[in-house]
Amino acid sequence: MTLQGAPIGEAATRSGVKVPTIRYYELIGLLSAPPRSDANRRLYDDDDVRRLAFIRHARELGFEVDAIRTLLALQDEPGQSCAAADAVARNRLIDVEQRIASLTALKAELERMIVGCAHGRVAECRVIEILADHGKCVYAQH
Amino acid sequence: MTLQGAPIGEAATRSGVKVPTIRYYELIGLLSAPPRSDANRRLYDDDDVRRLAFIRHARELGFEVDAIRTLLALQDEPGQSCAAADAVARNRLIDVEQRIASLTALKAELERMIVGCAHGRVAECRVIEILADHGKCVYAQH
DNA sequence: CTTGCTCCTCTAGCCGCTAGAGGATGTAAG
DNA sequence: CTTACATCCTCTAGCGGCTAGAGGAGCAAG
Structure with a gap:
């Protein structure tokens, strides 16, 4: 019997992960090294x-590689409590909420800059002026 | 007459930019190299x-170093039109808005995951399940 | 048999810093 | 004057999460 499995290119198109990224994940130990064909090519199963x-x-949902490591390990033990997975997701949610809050403040600041700009000379430009002086910011979170 | 100016540490505390970061900005040409004392130390003026x-x-407002390069160059020519500064800020605003939108979708997805989790076994964990199957996502933006 | 695609490994680069080694200088107290 | 300690200098390497490219081997079709 011959070894079977898809070559890396097919694994890439089917999973949506690029070829060099797959090799990178193997390198950092996120994905275990697959068997190789007699011509030394990686063979991936389903x-x-x-x-x-x-x-x-x-990754698309913004989980860090370390968090994914945890989630993958959990997935391999279906009998365990899912409290850990829950915690990982909750931490991610908190992070996302904080980012939204700070980006929203930023958005307001940028809008204020742009609206205040009279499109004249740089000397009286509101954008430059606010950047030069944090004291002119309304939202101090940054 | 002796050369005058603040040493890098004082420039750091007064500007809020860390010492190694100041040197880094000089390295990448964001800040021009200041004069040196006879003992080869950088001397910064106001x-x-x-x-x-x-x-x-x-940087706190999330502008990239290249954008800041543009803004600094503009600041040095106060007689010019500020249209360019305006454009840089508008681009940044668009970017921020897009990020907020995608993070908001993410937040909804994460909440749905977490709420759906019955805190039982990994095998029936909603968090793991959704991660494993993008088709179970409501918000497809990612 | 040749063309052109995929695969392999290895190294270097991206951004915006941050950390650390190893050494010279400055300042203040004993 | 010495000793201690802070601050400064340069240089190199590392972070995360990839991405790009060199240089070579193999495979499938015409």
Whole structure:
């Protein structure tokens, strides 16, 4: 019997993770090294592809590689309590909420800058002026 | 007459930019190299400190170093039209708005995951399940 | 047999810093 | 005057999460 599995390019298109990124994930130990063909090519099975898609989805949702490591380890032990997965997701939610809050303050500041700009000379430009003097900011979170 | 100016540490505390970061800004040409004392130490004048504070504020507002380069160049020509500064700020605003939109979608997705989690076993964990299958996402922006 | 694609490994680069080694200088107290 | 300690200098390497490119081997089709 011959070894079977998809080559890395197919694993890439099926999972949506780029080829060099797959190799990178193997390098950092996020994905275990797959078997190789006799010509030394990586061979991925369906489970590998699923894992890659899982990783990609988690990355899209902004989870860090370390968090994904935890989630993947959990996924491999279906009998365990999912409290840990829950905690990871909750931490991510808190992070996202904080980012939204600070970006919203930023947005207001930028709008104020732009609206205040009379499109004249740099000397009286509101954008430059506010950047030069934090005291002119309304939202001090930054 | 002796050369005058503040040493880098004082420039750092006054501008709020850390010492190694100031040197880094000089390295990448964001801040021009200041004169040196006879013992080869950098000497910063008030204008340098103002420039550093400007840079810091712009970074806090999320402007990239290249955008700041543009803004600094503009600031040096007060007679010019401020249309360019306006454009830089508008681009930044668009970017911030896009980030807020995608983070808001993410937040909804994470909340849905967490609420759906019955705190049981990993096998029926909603968090893991959604991560494993993008099709279960409501918000497809990611 | 040749063309052109995929695959391999390895190294270096991206951004915006941050950390640390190893050494010279400055300042203040004993 | 010495000793201690802070501050400064340069240089190199590292962070996260990839991405790009060199240089070479293999594979499938015409």
